[in-house]
Amino acid sequence: MGRGGEEGAMFQIGYMRYVRVSCFKGKVLVDIREFYADKAGDMKPGKKGIALSAKQWNQLKKIIPEVDAAVKEF
Numbered sequence: 001m002g003r004g005g006e007e008g009a010m011f012q013i014g015y016m017r018y019v020r021v022s023c024f025k026g027k028v029l030v031d032i033r034e035f036y037a038d039k040a041g042d043m044k045p046g047k048k049g050i051a052l053s054a055k056q057w058n059q060l061k062k063i064i065p066e067v068d069a070a071v072k073e074f
Contacts, residue, residue: 016043030057 008021013032020031033049052060 020045028054030054 008023010018010020012018016035018031018033018035020033022029022031029051031045031049031051033051034046035043036046038044
């Protein structure tokens with residue numbers, strides 16, 4: 001592992017919105033974030049988003065059926 005951060009897989013979930021799996025300081029993170037294009041046209045992570053630890057990610061996966069049911073109520 002690198003000293004700072006290590007890039008992993010990245011999955012698009014909408015326009016300029018991605019789920020990215022990476023490693024930072026030895027910890028696996030699942031980052032759900034909006035991106036933007038800088039002046040050079042390169043994609044950069046924005047401020048809007050959340051980085052979940054592996055433990056938080058696993059907890060989110062467990063409650064997906066409950067969240068899905070709540071969404072269907074609307």
